[in-house]
Amino acid sequence: MIRLQNIEKVYRTETVETLALNSISLDVPKGEFLSIMGPSGCGKSTLLNIMGLLDAPSKGGIQIDAQATGNLSDKQLAQFRNQKIGFIFQSYHLINDLKVLDNVELPLLYRSSTAKERKQLATEVLEKVGLSNRVKHFPTQLSGGQKQRVAIARAIVGRPEIILADEPTGNLDSAMGNEIMEILINLNRQEGTTIVMVTHDEQMARKTHRLVRLFDGSQVQ
Amino acid sequence: MFKNYFKIAIAVLRRRKFFTFISLFGISLTLTIVIVLASFIDHLVSAGYPDTQRDRELYVNSLRLMSSKQGYSNTGPASFYFLNTYVSKLKTPERMAIGSIYVATNTYVNNKKLVINLKYTNDEYWNVLSYYFLEGKAFNNTQLVNGEKVAVISEETRDNYFGKGVSAAGKYLETDNVQYRVIGVVKNVPVTRVFAYGDIYVPYTLSKSDLNNKQLTGMYTAILQAKDKDDLPKIREEYNQMISRMPKTDKEFDLIYSYADTYLESFTRMMPFSSPGNSGITIFYAIIAIFFLLFLLLPTLNLVNINISRIMERSSEIGVRKAFGASSKTLVYQFITENLILTFIGCLVGIVLSFLIIQVINNSDLISHADLKINLNVLFYSLLATLIFGLLSGVYPAWRMSRMQVVHALKAQ
Ligand SMILES: Nc1ncnc2c1ncn2[C@@H]1O[C@H](COP(=O)(O)OP(=O)(O)OP(=O)(O)O)[C@@H](O)[C@H]1O
Ligand SMILES: [Mg+2]
Numbered sequence: 001m002i003r004l005q006n007i008e009k010v011y012r013t014e015t016v017e018t019l020a021l022n023s024i025s026l027d028v029p030k031g032e033f034l035s036i037m038g039p040s041g042c043g044k045s046t047l048l049n050i051m052g053l054l055d056a057p058s059k060g061g062i063q064i065d066a067q068a069t070g071n072l073s074d075k076q077l078a079q080f081r082n083q084k085i086g087f088i089f090q091s092y093h094l095i096n097d098l099k100v101l102d103n104v105e106l107p108l109l110y111r112s113s114t115a116k117e118r119k120q121l122a123t124e125v126l127e128k129v130g131l132s133n134r135v136k137h138f139p140t141q142l143s144g145g146q147k148q149r150v151a152i153a154r155a156i157v158g159r160p161e162i163i164l165a166d167e168p169t170g171n172l173d174s175a176m177g178n179e180i181m182e183i184l185i186n187l188n189r190q191e192g193t194t195i196v197m198v199t200h201d202e203q204m205a206r207k208t209h210r211l212v213r214l215f216d217g218s219q220v221q
Numbered sequence: 222m223f224k225n226y227f228k229i230a231i232a233v234l235r236r237r238k239f240f241t242f243i244s245l246f247g248i249s250l251t252l253t254i255v256i257v258l259a260s261f262i263d264h265l266v267s268a269g270y271p272d273t274q275r276d277r278e279l280y281v282n283s284l285r286l287m288s289s290k291q292g293y294s295n296t297g298p299a300s301f302y303f304l305n306t307y308v309s310k311l312k313t314p315e316r317m318a319i320g321s322i323y324v325a326t327n328t329y330v331n332n333k334k335l336v337i338n339l340k341y342t343n344d345e346y347w348n349v350l351s352y353y354f355l356e357g358k359a360f361n362n363t364q365l366v367n368g369e370k371v372a373v374i375s376e377e378t379r380d381n382y383f384g385k386g387v388s389a390a391g392k393y394l395e396t397d398n399v400q401y402r403v404i405g406v407v408k409n410v411p412v413t414r415v416f417a418y419g420d421i422y423v424p425y426t427l428s429k430s431d432l433n434n435k436q437l438t439g440m441y442t443a444i445l446q447a448k449d450k451d452d453l454p455k456i457r458e459e460y461n462q463m464i465s466r467m468p469k470t471d472k473e474f475d476l477i478y479s480y481a482d483t484y485l486e487s488f489t490r491m492m493p494f495s496s497p498g499n500s501g502i503t504i505f506y507a508i509i510a511i512f513f514l515l516f517l518l519l520p521t522l523n524l525v526n527i528n529i530s531r532i533m534e535r536s537s538e539i540g541v542r543k544a545f546g547a548s549s550k551t552l553v554y555q556f557i558t559e560n561l562i563l564t565f566i567g568c569l570v571g572i573v574l575s576f577l578i579i580q581v582i583n584n585s586d587l588i589s590h591a592d593l594k595i596n597l598n599v600l601f602y603s604l605l606a607t608l609i610f611g612l613l614s615g616v617y618p619a620w621r622m623s624r625m626q627v628v629h630a631l632k633a634q
Binding site (some may be wrong): 049052054055074075077078079081082083086087089093094095096097098102106107109110111115154158 | 232233236537543544547548549626631
């Protein structure tokens with residue numbers, strides 16, 4: 001489903017040059033639940049962003065669904081992300097100006113859909129993550145766990161084949177974290193969604209199919 | 222899609238009250254000033270009561286005598302002698318209104334002094350200008366030639382002299398120790414319409430000193446009315462011919478400059494940036510345009526600044542939208558829509574505000590009898606200004622925002 005070939009990412013600032021990823025090659029088959037671990041600053045987020053086409057690698061190629069992505073235009077990339085990928089972030093990244101329901105509808109805004117369809121789909125997924133009674137709230141009125149569930153609802157509302165989650169449980173206590181993990185596992189089992197998750201938690205990682213360890217930008221396992 | 226931009230825009234503007242307030246305040250204040258200024262300029266320049274036929278009229282506002290040897294000059298209104306002897310002989314104009322600049326006269330009502338501005342006119346004056354007569358009528362040629370002491374007075378003068386709303390036709394009014402029989406009362410004229418403004422209008426034949434003066438400069442102005450506005454170039458041509466053929470009787474001043482000008486030209490002609498042969502109207506327009514541009518530039522830059530900081534504040538939102546499928550172009554549209562809605566609301570507030578201010582000006586003594594209004598011209602230019610304002614202040618920040626890297630945008634929180 002996702003194929004990375006010799007990915008290299010160099011960050012250049014005025015003073016230093018950081019090699020954030022060093023020749024990473026990785027194959028994520030369809031339906032796999034993969035976790036990525038490693039010490040802080042080793043390049044996990046960078047790798048995930050590159051997989052999600054949010055950032056371009058300095059070298060190497062990415063294929064998603066057997067399609068090379070190197071030459072896509074801004075508009076095509078946007079469409080690709082919209083159709084194929086759902087993101088979940090550690091700090092939720094909900095839009096505080098919008099209500100929960102409007103936050104969840106967001107990915108559907110960028111494809112052809114009617115307001116009615118959007119509302120229905122969003123309501124459905126909010127039910128799935130157990131938040132049907134919070135649709136009219138604003139994000140600031142929710143707890144961390146609730147926010148992350150809204151974020152999951154937003155990530156899955158467009159039925160993407162891939163979910164990329166960057167420390168989705170990083171800001172939550174273990175009970176909340178387990179709940180989120182349950183949702184992801186079910187999603188993977190029932191819908192066959194391919195999931196790549198960055199985590200610091202060995203226990204979480206153990207619940208996934210495969211674990212990849214990074215160290216200083218290189219894959220060590 | 223547009224409906225969504227709209228919905229998002231409204232949601233954002235409502236949630237960010239402080240920002241919305243600051244922006245709206247800036248926009249509506251600027252637009253209010255622009256609209257009021259524009260309507261003031263429109264009031265000064267466009268045809269209006271009682272001078273409603275400006276598009277087929279030329280004005281003789283001033284005359285310049287110059288000494289080619291000494292280099293000094295003498296500029297001022299023309300004399301009655303000049304207008305009567307030379308200008309009135311022109312063939313192309315259909316009519317010619319002659320009026321003096323107004324002179325202040327004193328009268329007493331119930332032992333209280335009242336200053337009345339008196340204007341001498343010819344009889345055609347009343348045909349060229351469309352005064353609205355509340356009662357009576359203007360003097361005719363016979364009355365003019367016979368030097369009858371008759372007068373047309375303004376509504377305000379009637380109210381002050383005879384009492385509010387009291388009929389004045391046939392009654393006598395005395396000012397500067399001359400008694401005039403009132404034969405007509407006209408609606409008030411704004412003081413800014415200098416060719417037509419006056420408190421009392423009397424036949425020029427009553428001004429003995431003006432009639433006997435053989436100098437070229439004096440205190441009279443003229444309006445040349447053509448049958449059709451296509452005749453105006455011909456009138457100018459004929460006027461210039463007439464000036465060039467005038468006998469040079471004056472030993473001191475051997476050069477005579479005078480023009481039949483459009484209304485605005487007749488004033489720019491007196492500005493320091495005009496010169497013989499160049500009415501200065503182009504420079505005048507340029508000055509006005511530059512003034513408005515600079516005036517709009519400052520708040521625009523300000524708004525650009527506010528918008529940029531607002532966008533930086535919302536970088537997480539931008540990152541999220543991009544991550545979930547918004548292209549840069551879509552985001553640019555969204556932000557421009559937000560900005561246009563904002564400017565548009567600001568414009569509505571501005572129009573209401575300026576409407577109120579214009580009412581206040583009209584009802585105050587700031588400009589007596591002012592009749593400023595927001596007409597279609599003014600509205601059109603104000604809307605144009607808004608559009609420019611909205612685009613200028615929205616496009617650049619939106620462009621910067623759209624170029625922001627997603628990863629960067631998401632990090633900046
Ligand atoms: N925009 C950037 N400019 C310069 N250097 C960057 C940038 N983003 C990341 N880096 C560097 O690249 C390296 C990898 O960063 P990354 O965010 O991928 O680490 P991480 O493994 O996700 O860490 P953490 O577990 O703390 O989230 C780090 O050394 C970081 O300083
Ligand atoms: Mg990270």
